[in-house]
Amino acid sequence: MKSLGKILGLFFLGLLLIIVAAGFILTHLFDPNDYKDEIRDLAREKANIELTLNGDIGWSLFPWLGLELTDATVASASTPDQPFADLRLLGLSVRVLPLLSKQIQMSDIRIDGLNLNLQRDEKGHGNWEDIGHPQKTAAADGEPAAPAEPEKTAETPAKRSEPMKLDIDSLIVNGARVEYSDAQKGQQFSAESIQLTTGAISEGQAVPIKLSAFFGTNKPLIRARTELQGDLRIDRNSKRYQLENARISGEASGEPLNGQTLTYSMQGQILVDLTKQVAEWSNLKLSANQLRALGEIKVTELDQKAPKLTGGLSIAEINLREFLSGIGHQLPPMNDDKTLRKFELVTRLSGSPDSVQLDDLKVQLDDSKFTGNLAIASVTKQALRAQLKGDQLDLDRYLLAPDEKTKSSTVARNAEVKESIAKAGKNGTSDLPNAPTQQAWSNTPVLPIERLRKLDMQVDLNMDSLTVKQQAISNLAVKAKSANGLLTLENASGNLGSGSFSANARVDVRKAIPQLTLHKQIKRIQIEPFLKTPEHAAPVKGLLDLQADLTTTGNSQREWVAGLNGTSKFTLNDGMLVDANVEQQLCIGIATLNRKNITRDFPNKSTPFEKLQGSLTFTNGVASNPDLAVSIPGLSVTGHGDLDLRVMGLDYRAGITLKGDQREMPDPACQVNERYVGIEWPLRCRGPLELGAKACRLDKAGMGKIAAQLAGEKLTEKLEEKLGDKVSPDLKDALKGLFKR
Secondary structure, three states: EEEEEEEEHHHHHHHHHHHHHHHHHHHHOOOHHHHHHHHHHHHHHHHOOEEEOOOOOOEEEOEEEEEEEEEEEEEEEOOOOOOOEEEEEEEEEEHHHHHHEEEEEEEOEEOOEEEEEEEOOOOOOOOOOOOOOOHHHHHHHHOOOOOOOOOOOOOOOOOOOOOOOHHHHHHHHEEEEEEEEEEOOOEEEEEEEEEEEEOEOOOOOOOOOEEEEEEEEEEOOEEEEEEEOOOOOOOEEOOEEEEEEEEEEEEEEHHHOOOOOEEEEEEEEEEEEEEOOOOEEEEEEEEEOOEEEEEEEEEEOOOOOOOOEEEEEEEEEHHHHHHHHOOOOOOOOOOOOOOOOOOEEEEEEEOOOOOOEEEEEEEEEOOOOEEEEEEEEEOOOOEEEEEEEEEEEOOOHHHOOOOOOHHHHHHHHHHHHHHHHHHHHOOOOOOOOOOOOOOOOOOOOOHHHHHHHHHHEEEEEEEEEEEEEOEEEEEEEEEEEEEEOOOEEEEEEEEOOOEEEEEEEEEEOOOOOOOOEEEEEEEEEEOOOOOOOOOOOOOOOEEEEEEEEEEEEEOHHHHHHHOEEHHHHHEEEEEOOOOOOOHHHHHHHHHHHHHHOOOOOOOOOOOOEEEEEEEEEEOOOOOEEEEEEEEEEEEEEEEEEEEEEEOEEEEEEEEEEEEOOOOOOOOOOOOOOOOHHEEEEEEEEEEHHHHHHEEEEHHHHHHHHHHHHHHHHHHHHHHHHHHHHEEEEEHHHHHHHHHHH
């Protein structure tokens, strides 16, 4: 037995020596470079590849089946003179004996200088798409090619073979480059200086990998340096791929960043399970300059057309102003440059390839907090959905500060008003102010028409407190929607001071000229804050009740005002005409009739009233008021006239009537007697709207009629005394009518 074992040992040793010798002889006597032409023909025939081997082919047979290619190019056989890939070096080797047991044991795989140039032409055809599709060859002598024989199907299903086990010492890629261009879209993408190194690659074992590259695009122009590190675990049996301890980091710059640099980093655990059709990134840590965030992302139904996304995101407190500036987005000047210094966000994520939704959203912006849901229902259709509730927001802080042009316009307008006030005089005895003639509104377009035509929006907003134009609105509710160029404000309501307001509106941009409609109702809102400016006090005070139905067209302030049409009714209760003493104007009129001069000052500079009411009809920017009525203790005021909103001017005629109150006047020159009761004393108001009642003067032409009326009444009284009962009643009435004309 020992001799038999010894003989078998010698036999196998000899056989091994023969194999080694055969391998040595083959590798030294057989040169694969002699078969380059056959290799090219085979590649062209079987794979439609034009393979050019400029360098030598190196190989080994035993114990390693090795191959080394240098200086090779690859092109489609359809365009052989336009290679899309070239390679400086490819080296790999496989142990021969483990192949017998379906094991692939490889040494280092090395790829140097790989360049891929992928191009899609104007017709959308890629220069790589013909690879793997052999060209059809015509039959000889013009005969039709014989149909290919159908493949014979096995009567019994083939037994599923066991997958081969993979074992590679390492994979090294140096200096690779990939370029992609699309002539149809004019887009280009590149990845340069690609470096890839791995540790030992073995089935089911974690493989350390490191990948770095420089990426670039032309639309928009972006350049980025990126590095990926982690431990890759591959389980081919369960189709499960993991990248543990993943870290992606780098820097980016380009047009979207306006010359600034974004430094970014992402960490976490990445899993792709093709059996369950799930991909997820857990323990996600994200940083981008000052921004820090935590989260997780999970994508399910990978095999469907619209995979589903779920997850969560939390952004730590950040100075949003500094962050935006650091990525090249300088904010325009705001009324308060201390805004946007605190921002936090927590939300749950869900979505699809064309949508994203933020549920259970919690946002803190400076001193304001918001909760609710926010979604882009369709990215392609720009469909926005928002349902938010906030505690407080001072919107004035975030409004854009007026630019120099606006300031200059405001200064010019204020100068015009000041000049009118100066001409009005302090005692109201000067001539009427000149009527304004300058347009008070801007021609700058206001609405983004093209964007509104595409906008698909549904918004439901509730605020406990909102400050706008220094006015605190409580219990604000806004509901609006937009679709197909029609923007509808279904409701805007809230409380303002002791009053309330509600409104609905519509903006229609489907036609060339936008059309706007507004219905508004106001109840007992203090009007003074809306009329006063830093330069001028409000001309009138009081609690306003208003109902308005208005329409207009255009896309600028000037067009809106010039096209304003509609109706409105208003009542102002418990108010005051500021710096306008109606009693003074009445005293001037009486003193004129008494032929006396006023010698005292009037202590009251303003006139309180119980109620001011009327209606307005708007016609192309001019508001006509036919029925102004003001109730003042002891007096009544009526009037009619126009408010020209285009130039912010007024032109009114009013009448003051004594209702029987004959209290002592502040000046002896205007003492009231019974003859003045019931007479309507005429006023004329003209000038800038900011002047209010300060633009009113006693109407001298109307005073002449009153003087004639009073003189006629006195003459009639004397005739009656002299004639007594000698004159018939009909003649007396005729005389009275004569002197009253």
